Amino acid sequence: MGKFASAITQILYGPTAAAMYEKAASLNKQARSTYEESANAYFQANSAAAYDDMKRARAQWDYFYNRKFN
Numbered sequence: 001m002g003k004f005a006s007a008i009t010q011i012l013y014g015p016t017a018a019a020m021y022e023k024a025a026s027l028n029k030q031a032r033s034t035y036e037e038s039a040n041a042y043f044q045a046n047s048a049a050a051y052d053d054m055k056r057a058r059a060q061w062d063y064f065y066n067r068k069f070n
Contacts, residue, residue, distance in 0.1 A: 009018040 006018060006022065009021050013021070
């Protein structure tokens with residue numbers, strides 16, 4: 001919260017509630033950051049898994065369609 005918003009919050013709700021709102025805003029910012037990091041990690045893991053699956057399927061395709069028949 002900025003200085004002006006903090007001053008308005010103190011005037012409207014008192015110093016105790018203002019401190020709680022500031023703490024809540026700080027925790028919300030931290031939670032949003034953690035969520036964005038976890039979403040990014042999930043995306044990267046999903047991308048790596050899809051790539052590995054594509055490599056496995058390609059190897060299987062190459063094996064069956066490029067083998068020699070006697």
